[in-house]
Amino acid sequence: MKEKIEQVAQEIRAFVIENPAQLEEFRIAYMGRKGHIADLFEGMKTVPNEEKKLVGQQLNGLKQLAQQRFDEAQEQLAGSQPSSEKLNIDFTLPPVPNTLGTRHPLSLVREEIIRIFARIGFNVSEGPEIEDDWHNFTALNFPENHPAREMQDTFFVQKNPDYLLRTHTSTVQVRVMENNQPPIRTIMPGRVFRNEAISARAHCMFHQVEGIFIDKDVSFADLKQTIYHFAKEMFGAHTQIRFRPSFFPFTEPSAEVDITCLICKGEGCNICKHSGWVEIGGCGMIDPAVMESSKIDPDKFSGFAFGMGIERITMLKYQIKDLRLFTENDVRFLRQFESVV
Numbered sequence: 361m362k363e364k365i366e367q368v369a370q371e372i373r374a375f376v377i378e379n380p381a382q383l384e385e386f387r388i389a390y391m392g393r394k395g396h397i398a399d400l401f402e403g404m405k406t407v408p409n410e411e412k413k414l415v416g417q418q419l420n421g422l423k424q425l426a427q428q429r430f431d432e433a434q435e436q437l438a439g440s441q442p443s444s445e446k447l448n449i450d451f452t453l454p455p456v457p458n459t460l461g462t463r464h465p466l467s468l469v470r471e472e473i474i475r476i477f478a479r480i481g482f483n484v485s486e487g488p489e490i491e492d493d494w495h496n497f498t499a500l501n502f503p504e505n506h507p508a509r510e511m512q513d514t515f516f517v518q519k520n521p522d523y524l525l526r527t528h529t530s531t532v533q534v535r536v537m538e539n540n541q542p543p544i545r546t547i548m549p550g551r552v553f554r555n556e557a558i559s560a561r562a563h564c565m566f567h568q569v570e571g572i573f574i575d576k577d578v579s580f581a582d583l584k585q586t587i588y589h590f591a592k593e594m595f596g597a598h599t600q601i602r603f604r605p606s607f608f609p610f611t612e613p614s615a616e617v618d619i620t621c622l623i624c625k626g627e628g629c630n631i632c633k634h635s636g637w638v639e640i641g642g643c644g645m646i647d648p649a650v651m652e653s654s655k656i657d658p659d660k661f662s663g664f665a666f667g668m669g670i671e672r673i674t675m676l677k678y679q680i681k682d683l684r685l686f687t688e689n690d691v692r693f694l695r696q697f698e699s700v701v
């Protein structure tokens with residue numbers, strides 16, 4: 361018994377305690393309910409009566425030794441924790457402000473467009489940004505020799521078979537028509553790509569929102585009223601619209617849409633080049649050939665389509681003069697939209 365006590369005492373003195381885990385290990389091994397010292401106390405039963413007093417004293421001494429080692433090590437470990445003084449931090453200083461980001465103006469306008477069209481029954485569709493020739497050109501009635509099919513204008517990912525970065529969001533409308541029968545009433549906001557030199561007015565990547573409405577007896581009057589609703593909601597109740605005849609391969613008849621200039625209210629200024637009108641997009645009745653290629657019967661149904669650039673709408677609404685601001689991510693620009701809900 362005496363030797364055992366001496367052995368445990370030596371172990372206790374030699375035990376390396378350099379971190380909190382080792383301290384806990386020590387406590388369990390020697391001071392715990394199932395530890396070595398508890399074991400030795402258990403062994404007291406077998407000690408002859410005349411030795412009990414002496415052994416008891418020795419065991420109590422061992423217990424004290426363990427407690428002492430534990431207390432010392434604990435104190436040492438606490439002392440080695442970095443204190444505020446050592447780190448040289450002044451905890452009384454005010455905190456560094458945790459500045460919140462803001463939503464990008466293009467996101468704000470996209471969400472506003474979605475809300476405006478949702479109110480008259482349009483849902484939102486999405487599709488891939490890498491497309492095949494069929495969905496980007498052929499199904500949309502683009503002739504074989506159309507300039508947009510050229511390498512200079514479109515980013516091709518692969519040739520033969522052709523895969524490309526979509527040049528407009530009409531690709532998604534084709535997919536919607538292929539997979540659904542009328543009534544179809546949907547808009548498609550998304551990113552599109554064209555090989556353009558980057559300037560204040562053009563970029564190789566921008567955003568569009570297109571929409572289609574196909575049902576029985578959909579007319580040009582429905583198209584006009586839909587665009588009018590959008591223009592008033594987006595730019596204000598006083599806004600007027602104007603349609604100019606135009607051409608797109610996928611609509612017939614086609615028109616370009618102008619609204620009264622927001623700056624001069626139609627009087628004529630620099631922004632509208634003294635015409636009183638600014639263009640916001642294009643539209644038309646969906647060409648029967650386009651409906652047919654997507655398996656919708658043009659004798660049973662008719663529909664209209666429209667498209668506009670989200671950058672353009674945003675620039676008009678907030679009087680932003682350079683397209684490059686949208687992608688530079690200068691916080692001095694972005695912070696100006698903090699208060700727009």
Ligand code: 2NL
Pocket residue numbers: 530531533534568570571572608610611641642643644646647650665666667668669
């Ligand atoms: C513009 C003009 C337009 C369409 C887009 C469309 C889509 C299908 C069928 C027919 Cl699936 N048309 N989209 C129609 C007319 C004009 O966009 O200036 N966009 C920025």
